[in-house]
Amino acid sequence: MGILLAKFKETLLSVVPVMTLVILLHLTVLPLPMDSFWRFIIGSMAIILGLTIFLFGVDIAISPVGSGIGSALARKKSLTLLVLAGFVLGFFINIAEPDLFVLAEQISSATKSMLSTYEILVVVSLGIGFMVAIGLLRIVFQVQLRLMLFVIYGIILILSILAPNDFLGIAFDSGGATTGSMTVPFILAIGLGVSSVHGGKRGEEDAFGLVSIASGGPMLAVLIMVLARKITGLSTEGGYVSASTEGIISPFFHEIGSVAFEVALAISPLIVLSILAQVFLLKFSKRTFSRILKGFVYTYLGFVLFLTGVTVGFMEAGQILGMAISEKPLAFVLLIAFLIGLLVILAEPSVHILTMQIEDITGGAIKRRLILIALALGVSLAILLSVWRIYLPWLELWHLLLVLYLVALALTLKAPALFTGIAFDSGGVASGPMTATFVLSFVQGIAISQTGDVIVAFGTIAMVALTPLITLQLLGIIYHRREKRGERLG
Secondary structure, eight states: OHHHHHHHHHHHHHHHHHHHHHHHHHHTTOOOOHHHHHHHHHHHHHHHHHHHHHHHHIIIIIHHHHHHHHHHHHHHTOHHHHHHHHHHHHHHHHHTOHHHHHHHHHHHHHTTTSSOHHHHHHHHHHHHHHHHHHHHHHHHHTOOHHHHHHHHHHHHHHHHHHSOGGGHHHHHHHHHHHSSTTHHHHHHHHHHHHHHHHOHHHHHHHHTTHHHHHHHHHHHHHHHHHHHHTOOOOOOTTOOOOOOOOSSSHHHHHHHHHHHHHHHHHHHHHHHHHHHHIIIIIOOOHHHHHHHHHHHHHHHHHHHHHHHHIIIIIHHHHHHHHHHHTTSOHHHHHHHHHHHHHHHHHHOHHHHHHHHHHHHHTTTSBOHHHHHHHHHHHHHHHHHHHHHHHHOTTOOHHHHHHHHHHHHHHHTTTSOHHHHHHHHHHHHHHSOHHIIIIIHHHHHHHHHHHHSOGGGGTTHHHHHHHHHHHHHHHHHHHHHHHHHHTOOBO
16 A cells, blocks of 8 residues: 555656646636546546556566566576567567557557557567667676667667658657656666676666667667658648547546557556466466566556546647647747746656665765756756747757767766666656656647647657756766765765
8 A cells, every 4th residue: 555655646746747737827828628628637637546556556567577587587598588588578568658659649640540559569669679688688798888879879870861851750759758657667677687697886787778778779660660661751731630529528438448458458468478477487476476467457457547548638638738829929838848848857756766866876976956957957958949949940850869869979988887877768767658648749739830740749759858868977977077076966
């Protein structure tokens, strides 16, 4: 019960600030249609309840299984088995990622089903599976993280030049959305399990960075898919418009059946794999494994509630709000975008976990407050730039991504190795559930109003996931210099 209550508090802190902002805007300058407003309120409640139950299930089911599999595979000392298991597990765990599910449906709607929901899910998950296998091999052979990142992002850069601009935002957003509340705990658990076998400080450093390597997989997979299919562009005139719904309660009942079926398809392979792992690898006690199976039930129920709340109420309100606010002066639009960035990052529970982790690792030399400020400013700037870009036809997404990624990679040459791993993993922390749902929908609304092309909005998640790479590495460099002088930071 204590864990469930803690998850409820985490989720409440994540959703309520966004709810408060929307309600204030609704009551003052940007009134929503009343049906949409009440669907937003009910959808928010469903998200809070669903995400609480989902995270509780992840805590008692996904994390123990991931850590157990990682340790067991490392002890087997079979590279073939490690690579195969890493690929299979990475693939199936990512298919069950809520943030990716939301993004895939948005992409399908925005591209008028040129890229279907399940096509995106499969392609992106193949990329994740492949890169998880590569990341585990890196831990075994102790290859430097910065070398791996230079190679991976160098290939991504080359493919980005060859691919149509329309798909860059989709590809890079896929990388940000995959590192969500399901995938990150599982991948980290596997990485920690494998690295723990090696032991020592190097093992700790190697555990960080697996998420960052894995997140490069979806970008590569989507870009390769686009080039292989020889898709030259997208026709999206008229933009993406939320599904027409009538009433307040009835849309939720209408949606929950199909959502329940889709979630069952997504999560059932993972349950089967966990059972097989228990039989051949894990050998947990009956009591422990019974608790894990119950955790999967919680995960399923929470997933269904979360997606229903997002689909019916949350994204619709975000998009309508974005369309309405785009009629206001640009300065006001950018101010709201900046405020949304602050609320999203400061309210994200995983961010607070990350800040405590960094403070512990540095022995208190870098204070949580300073890390939070750096992350908040970075993410706020990312959302502000994502919105501002819509108003500047000459400023394309690849301009921003190229510059920021080059800066992030250049900093790896100066930042301590531990901070490089933490920084690149933090992208998944920053681009949490609120980014993949409300923030992207909000930017989509602005894009529809200003350009009539919803594709312009894609890339927002990528920007949010990118800025922590820079801010945390800068902190690492400052920390390293202060450490030499015997000073504390923050």
